[in-house]
Amino acid sequence: MAGVSLKCGDCGALLKSVQEAQEHAELTSHSNFSESTEAVLNLVCSACGKPCRSKTETDLHTKRTGHTEFVDKTEEATKPISLEAPKAAMDVDEPTSSSGQPEVCCEEMVAPEVDAKLLEELEGMGFPKARATRALHFSGNNSLEAAVNWVVEHEKDLDVDELPLVPANTKIEAPKAALTPEEVKQKAAELRERARKKKEEEERRMEREREKERIRVGKELLEAKRIEEDNERKRIMALRKAEKEEERRAREKIRQKLEEDKAERRRKLGLPPEDPATAKPVAPPVPVEEKKSSLPIRPATKAEQMRECLRSLKQAHKDDDAKVKRAFQTLLTYIGNVAKTPSEEKFRKIRLSNQTFQDRVGSLQGGVQFLELCGFEKIEAGEFLFLPRGKVDVSVLNSAGSELNSAINNPFFGVL
Incomplete structure (x- = not known):
């Protein structure tokens, strides 16, 4: 190589x-x-x-x-080194030899002489000897400040750390009078102050850059959080839409099942299939005189009233099947406890302001009315529902339990 x-x-x-x-x-x-x-x-x-x-x-x-x-x-x-010695430049005005060729004079090159005290001070400030010598030589070799200014201006030069060379016979001008110790201290203090200000300015600039970076990162985090929240909202909306669509399909399935059951009953009775295009005739209004002369209407039984109360509760909250089922099960628990142990007053007294009771039964349409049909009465200015021991009717409670079981287990309860 x-x-x-x-x-x-x-x-x-x-x-x-x-x-x-x-x-x-x-x-x-x-x-x-x-x-x-x-x-x-x-x-x-x-x-x-x-x-x-x-x-x-x-x-x-x-x-x-x-x-x-x-x-x-x-x-x-990196490149291969040439071992040829550089040719000395020839001056056309130099004397020539007797053969007519110019005489080549190789002049000796040496390092320039500089003020030793200034050189020592520059080296004490951390500058290499070659750079300090070059700075003193090219700045006039007369002041510490001029040398430092030259270094600052030429610190990017490729040859800043190379020792300068001058011809050996170059006359060196006598350096100007050296600075007094007080002046040296003052110049050094000025240089330190200048360096301190430059360092502070650099630190402020870096702090501004860091603050900009913090602001940028903060904005990116806020934007990422906003996008995540938007995606979460879209996901929830999609889930709700899917739930509504599922509920609609379930209702449609129930309706079709009812239509099929109805058609099956007509077939078993030997009736022709119902023509969907045929509208059901609307019964004419009954005159007042005819109403008076008609047969007496049988009053609804307590069981029918309970059934109607439960049906109205489900119709009022048909969009939340879980809430309706929980209300039916809570009512069944109240009725079952009283039927099993009618002597326990704690099962026959319900505080209407109780949060659990309100969430499960009290806030739903028909919940309190159903308990009143079972014999409960409002007491103490409507603060409690109370079933007196003497008014406990087991048959009524059994009917209420049957109606609740039917409402819970019959998927078509309250649909029509």
């Missing part, structure tokens, strides 16, 4: 080109280099895009900016 980097045998540093190896050798006096298949790291910060070439650089970047996410783009930037 072709080499993708040059490795310093003295310190283990990986270099991307021969030029970098030459610069490294000039700065460190290392001379043991070899071709390596180990690629130079290229870790790019996801937040600001700054490239880092080592774990140390990423740690320093995280400490200084707070950015922790890095993308490894080493493979994208």
Whole structure:
């Protein structure tokens, strides 16, 4: 496999080109280099895009900016290394040799000299030496604030952490007077205050983002709850519709059964089938004189009155068969208890305001009337239903029990 980097045998540093190896050798006096298949790291910060070439650089970047996410783009930037030394540029105005060819002068390149005190202060603030040197060199090497501003403006430069090189014979201007300790403290305080404000602004921005996210999640939860409630309402409506349809089919089935029974009875009696197109004749109204001269009408027996009372109760609540059946069973329990033990007063006295009694019997049309037909009387300003011991008629109670059993067990009771 072709080499993708040059490795310093003295310190283990990986270099991307021969030029970098030459610069490294000039700065460190290392001379043991070899071709390596180990690629130079290229870790790019996801937040600001700054490239880092080592774990140390990423740690320093995280400490200084707070950015922790890095993308490894080493493979994208990796390419076979060229071992050819870069050709020195030739100036057309340079002197030529006797053969007419321009004389090539390889000028020595060295790191620029910068103010040692300012460099030490920048390193104390967490900046790498190469970056601090570059910042002082390109900012004029005259103030700490100018160097920091240069770093802030050029922190995304690809070569921000590379040591700058200048010709060895370059004249270095004398640095301006160093800051006094008080000025250094003031500048440091200003820089810390600026960093604090920047951090607070970032925290406020993050808090706004989190609040937006909470609001968005809350809206999604409310919308999901609303959709769930709508679906539940639709499901309940569908169930009710299905129950009504089932009830309609049951009534239709009962009606057909009654029609079939009626036709069967006519057949057994030898009568012709009833013509559905023939309307039943309406009996003419009976004059008052004829009513007076007609036979006396037999009064309804107590059993018939009970039956009619139960039929009216079922007709009034025909949409709730369960409630009607529960009312019949409750009445049967009251009547059965009195018939079995007529001497027990607790079975012969019912509080009308009792919630259970009201739910099962009292609130239904005909429930109290049926008990009154059995002999119960309202006492104490209508607060109680009471059956006196002397008025207990077992035959009446038996008739009431028979009517209730018939109403409970006969599926066609109260239909017509």
